[in-house]
Structure formats: C-alpha cells, structure tokens
Amino acid sequence: MNVRQPALALTALIAALSLAACSSSSSGSARADAGGSGATVTVRIPDGGNSGVLALGRKDGSLAKALAKVHAKVAWTGTAGAFAPAAQELDANALDFAEGSITSAIAALAQTPGFKLFSAVDPDELGEGILVKKDSGINSVSDLVGKKVAVWHGGTSEYLLLKALQQNHIPADKVKRVYLQPNQVGPVFNSGQVDAWSTWATYSVPALANSGARFLTTGGQVGSDNYAVWAVRNGFATQHPEVVKALYAYLHDAGLKQQQNPAAYLNVKTSSGPEAVSPAQRAVELPIDKALGTAQPIGATQLAHFATVAQFFAAQKITKGVFDVKPYVIDIDTTTASAK
Template sequence: MKTPRPALAATALLATTVLAACGSSAGGAGASADGGGKAEVVLRLPDPGNTGFLALGKKDGSLDRALATVHAKVAWTGSAGPFAPAAQALSADQLDVALGSITSAVAALAQKPGFKLFAQTAPDAVGEGILVKNDSPVKTVQDLVGRKVAVSQGGTSEYLLLKALEKNGVPADKVERVYLRADQTSGVFNSGQVDAWATWNTFSTPSIANSGAHFLVNGKEVGSDNYAVWAVRNGFAEKHPEVVKAFYGYLHEGGLKEKADPAAYLNVFTDSGPTAVTPAEKEIAIAVTRQGATADVISEADTARFGTVARFFADQKVTKQLVDVKPYLIDITTLADSAK
C-alpha cells in the first residue's frame, strides 16, 4: 500500500474499510443539477483523514472550488486504506480515484484491473524502510537471516524487504516473512513477536516517535523505486477527462504547498484522539514531508522505473508473471479537455 506524495496525507493509509464505505455511498454518486443547466459530476474519493492538503481541502472547501471550474465536486467515501481493496472498489465502480504505491498497483494490475494510473510522486527516500527496535540485536540486513519480518503481502512492505535482501546478498528464503495487515502490525512488532517490520511513513513515524524504533535501512538505502501513484477508474477517465485533469492540478499544487510548510497541514480537524499527530511525531512527520515530492506527470523515465518494479516482482515470484504497466498509464498532459 504506498502514499504521496502528496506528502504525509498521501500515505496516510490508516484504515481498511474502503470497500464497505464505498459500497454504502455509491448510490449517492450520480449527477445532479448545478443550477446552470449542466450536470454536476461527482468524484468519489477516499476520505483524507486528519492530515495533509486533501484534508485541508475538505475542510476549507478549496478542492470543491477547484473542481467547480469543471462542473464537479467530491464525495468522500470512507477512509483511505491499502490499495488492494481500493483497486477492487475502482474496478467495481464504487470509487473513482485512489492513491497507492506502484508496488501495490503492479500486484493489482496482475489481476483484471478496471483502472489506470495518471500521476506519480517520487519514491519516499526517508519515510519508509525496515524498522527494528532500538535495543534489537539486528544491526545489519545480514542479521535478519533466520529471523521474522512483518510485511504486508504484495506491496510496499514486501518490496522493501526483498529489495534490502537482494542488495545485501541475502537469499529471500533465509528470512521468514510474516504476512500481516499494516494496521494490525504495530502490536506484534512492539511485543517482539517479529524481529523487524517493513513499512511506510504512516506507520514508521509513530513507531519511531513513540515505540523506540529506528530504520535498519530506509528507501534510499535499498534503492527503492516505490513511487506513490494515483489511479482513476477507466469509465470515469473516459467520460470526465477534464475532471481528472483538474484534480491532478490540485494534487500537484497542494503537494508543493504542503512540502513548503508541512506543519500547517498537520491535525487539520483535531489535535487529539487516534487520528492526531502527537507532539513526539510532529518533528519526524515534518522532516519526511519536506524531503518528499509532489504529484507529477508520469514521464518516460518514471515508466521505465515502473517496469523495473514489475520485473523485480516477477523475478521474486510476488506476481505469477511479468506485468506490463505501460498499457495502464495515462498521459495527463494530453488527456482530452472535454468528455467523450
């Protein structure tokens, strides 16, 4: 599941309820009159939570204002979670856009996808990696031999572990992968039931700040190509390309603003409770965002790196065959300015 990025919000993947939530709200996603005689398009988007520029866009109405220029508005449908269920929701016409990682997207594209990718954010060099406790005897990647590492199957987490092992010459079968949902791993890691945890900044930030953990290696150190990517439902892109372009523009500009002033985008709705970034987490969250990137077009160079990820997953038997990502990419710069 990676991210975005649109900074911290882009990877604020805190829940796994997207399918049920989307299903319950899909009936409200039809067109309605906008008072000007033109149908208003509804863009169904996972709720952004409490942090990031999309959260602020929900609170201050700026996203709806940006989309109003193309006669559209947002319907927030549940919470952002791992990309696998979001990909299913896209294919089932229960969601229109969603954020994930290229690693999780490759795994989803190996199925029968109903979506394409229209934007990317450069890999997170410092916010994702392999966590170990500060008092752990594991000091190097080689020390993982014979030990247990918690990973989420077929996405960012498994990719980071396999990349680290490959780079350090450790056979993958010498390390036990313990497959867990990311949002259920913290307790297992903190209790010592696993020796390490491969994860991304949604979970690494609180673990480092509050649980005495640190990165054994981070994304940069393993040579990660794990982009964050935005996906759009095929039918929506075909019917409403102007809305996709307007949304992309908001993502790009919003990410730049958040990167310039990360503190202004923390705890948008509340500074207490389970969704709040704690004082101990703020410094880490701000540093990660400042070193991150914003959503951008998918270039030829990006496409080549997507292909590298797909080849790596095929070589590592994460996917049964090599996934050709190219047919599932949209050039946002040439996307039609009017609906078909």
C-alpha cells in the same frame, strides 16, 4: 504469489470485499449525479484524515473550488489506507480515485486492471523502510537471517524487504515473511512476536516516535523505485477526463505548497485525540514531508522505474511474469486544467 499464512490472507481479502460491497451500496447517488448531460459529477475519494493535501483541501475549500470549475464535487468515502482494498473498490465502481504505491498498483493491475494511473510522486526515501527495536541487537540486514519480518502482501513493505535482501545478497527464503494487514502489525511488533517490520510513513512515523523503533534501512538506502501513484477508475477516466485533469492540477499545486510549509498540513482537523499527530510524531514527520516531491505527470522516466519494479516483482515471483504498466497510464495535459 507465494502463499504464506493463508488464513490471514483470506481474512484480509474478505474484509476488502466487504468494504467494497458496503461502499457500493452507498454510492448509487454518486453514480447518478455523474450520469446526465450537464449534471454535477460526484467524485468519490477516500477521506484524507487529519493530515495532508486532501485534509487541508477539504477544510479550506480549495479542493471543492478546484473541482467546481469542472462541475464536480467530492463525496468522501471511507478512509485512506492500503491500496489493495481501494483497488478492489475502484474495480467494483465503488470509488473513483485512490492513492497508493506503484508496487501495490502493479500487484493489483496484474490481477484486475480496473483502473489507470495518472500521476506519480517520487519515492519516499526517508519514511519507508524496515523497522527494528532499538534494543533488538539487529544492526544489519544480514542479521535478519532466521528472523520474522512483518509485511503486507505484494506491496510496499514486501518490496522493501526483498530489495534489502537482494542488495545484501541474502536469499529471500532465509527470512520468514509474516503477512499481516498494516493496521495489525503495531501490537505484534511491539510485543516482540516479529523481529522487524517493513512499512511506510503512515506506520513508521508513530513507531519511530512512540515505540522505541529505529530504521534498519530506508527506501533511499535500498534504492527504492516505489513511486506513489494516483489511480482513477477506468469508466470515470473515460467519461470525465476534465475532472481527472483538475484533480491532478490540484494535487500538483497543493504538493508544492506542502513542501514549502509541511507543518500547515499536519493536524488539519484536530490537534487532540487518536487522529492527532503528537509533538514526537511531528518531529519525525516534518523532515519526511519536506523531502517529498509533488504529483507529476507519468512520463518516460517514471515508466522506466515502473518497469524496473515490474521486472523485480516477476523475478521474486510476486507476479506471474513481467507486467507492462504502460497501457494503464494516462497522459495528463496539465495546460487544460488548473487548480488556481
């Protein structure tokens, strides 16, 4: 990978490793539960927060009910966020499942293949993209030449920026990439220290609703192949395939319900406070959530798109050579498990 802003990259790595170490120290009972024959398997999943299928599944008990059928229960660990630290936790046996993007998964697998992928959701064409301020005067991707764009290294945001530049025949080195952790970018973007921000819906929705931002281009407009993917720790997948199937079935069924009634999956725990989705954010997010697909098995179509991403990352020198994702994919047999 190209190394820019090494101090920030080192800080992010130290933070991720510290998170993995903390999670490891608190997960001994989870591993013990999963050990003995006939014992209840404890499944460590990042907390889904206040919105989404995991949040509602936690509140109404539907996820617990689905997993109980295969003698499993959930232990919520930390919070869902960027996939890079979650991938390190999977590798360190501090986490069993996590969701991320295929771009982040390829970057992580190319370094430490400690997990496999078992499900994919079609790329988010509306909620991912490059943000600029409404009054920035930046009206086309070509206007980014000579500008600073905030990205997260080797994942969705860097991928979207590079795709947009390629689409417009702009050499990547004509735009300055500023590498920041995703939760650091908001204040930097709002203060004008960067000119644009390449990101995904978790961060684009509040920025669009509250910060006077607009999309310069979206994932759909750049032809993104950035599927969302679900990952499972290698050892867990080997020991408990029935739990992987049960979680997949829950995610698939819950995703279909979310498409039909996305409003029911917002502000699941609270409608006030810092976790809450504001009315302005809700107006932005509902069309995005309604357009999203649901969890599906990873088949030939998905693998072809994954290969395209891997080839792109190699060409852009994000990875060293083309990484073959196929050996790290689980073929889910959905007929043997159901979340109903």
